[in-house]
Amino acid sequence: MSVDIIVLVVLLFLILGGILHFGKSVGVAIIFSIPITAFLYDRLPFLEKITTFAKGSVGIEVVKVLVFIILLLVVYIVVRKAVSVVFPWNPLPKVFEGSVITIIVFGLLVTTLSTYIDPSFITSHLPFVSKILNIPNILFWWMVGSMFSLIFILNQN
Numbered sequence: 001m002s003v004d005i006i007v008l009v010v011l012l013f014l015i016l017g018g019i020l021h022f023g024k025s026v027g028v029a030i031i032f033s034i035p036i037t038a039f040l041y042d043r044l045p046f047l048e049k050i051t052t053f054a055k056g057s058v059g060i061e062v063v064k065v066l067v068f069i070i071l072l073l074v075v076y077i078v079v080r081k082a083v084s085v086v087f088p089w090n091p092l093p094k095v096f097e098g099s100v101i102t103i104i105v106f107g108l109l110v111t112t113l114s115t116y117i118d119p120s121f122i123t124s125h126l127p128f129v130s131k132i133l134n135i136p137n138i139l140f141w142w143m144v145g146s147m148f149s150l151i152f153i154l155n156q157n
Helices: 003-022 024-042 047-051 056-083 091-113 119-125 127-133 138-154
Strands: none
Touching: 003 024, 024 056, 024 138, 047 056, 056 138, 091 127, 091 138, 119 127
16 A cells, blocks of 8 residues: 555544544544635745745645645635624624625625726726726735634634
8 A cells, every 4th residue: 555545544534533533523623724724825926935945746736735824724714713703782892893794795805806897998997996906916825814803703702
């Protein structure tokens, strides 16, 4: 049996043991975290700079995997808290948190959709949005800001 298969089987059992020990909601949070992490990872503006410190092609790939795992852990922490969070009973914090979440969702929706819409349409029909979208790496920074905002909101309860 080759080493890569052994590593995969061990990893499979480690994940299974973790989910069985910590519960189903941990697994669900990881499931949601992986595509979000992939989405963020594809947009990392400084990944090439990080990988320049690695030696050889194997070193570069290891650095990429480590960056992905670190990013996954950050995303997982936010998703895991969101999976079990409820709004407070007091209406004022509820409105504040709902408003912040609405801004996050709107910003993510606009910045994500802008990658699929013809830039000339946005420039001619939505000049203010066009100025915001011209900020370098806006989608990545909006997502990072959203994560930190969610960490703040989720720690308020």
